[in-house]
Amino acid sequence: MITFPCLTTPRPKPLPAPAPLIGPSGPKDDKGLKDVFDHLDVDKDGKISSSELTDYFASVGESVSHKVAERVINEFDSDGDELLDFGDFEKLMKQEESKEVEDVLRSAFEMFEVEKGCGCITPKGLQQMLRQLGDVKSHDECVAMIRPFDLDGNGFLDFHEFQQMMSPT
Structure with missing residues (x-):
């Protein structure tokens, strides 16, 4: 294309x-x-x-x-x-x-990856990024934040799940 x-x-x-x-x-x-x-x-x-x-x-x-x-x-x-x-x-x-929009979401997603290129946002990665942004959360709070959007139940957010989370609908 x-x-x-x-x-x-x-x-x-x-x-x-x-x-x-x-x-x-x-x-x-x-x-x-x-x-x-x-x-x-x-x-x-x-x-x-x-x-x-x-x-x-x-x-x-x-x-x-x-x-x-x-x-x-x-x-x-x-x-x-x-x-x-x-x-x-x-x-x-x-x-x-x-x-x-996808390019912007991809850049945002990559900011939350602890291990760059791993393809997922972990509770630890979310916690680290939130801390850098001045919003300190416990590991358990980050697990709870990820859970509603973790469609496959593996405890992480892949890019597709992140897109769904960021979607206005």
Whole structure:
């Protein structure tokens, strides 16, 4: 899968930064996303072509080949016209947003790993990180904090369990 971080990362360029699609309270207003779409749709036909996509990236100093732009468009094009309409663009941006959220969660998860790369948060790791943050908890309190989210009952949180714990739903 191809990702374009510069589509979701605000830049000091003429393109308005897209509003986050998903926030703590649910889906956000599509106005910011529509503004981005309209900016990319240079010929104002209601669709983004691979040429418009490559031209945009060139305008912000990114090099994206026409072939790569075509692959991205084909991956999200729902009607087979080799163009992105707003609905297709919205799917692309939601996927980008989802990837960003996962990257942030992965970084947070790694902070709590006692043994870096072990793939789990232990009560000891939770206790150490909370202590560093100024919140002193006993080992038993940390066990109790992990228990409701420990889906497989092994006493630790793997990344999937951590994602579930951090999910707003």
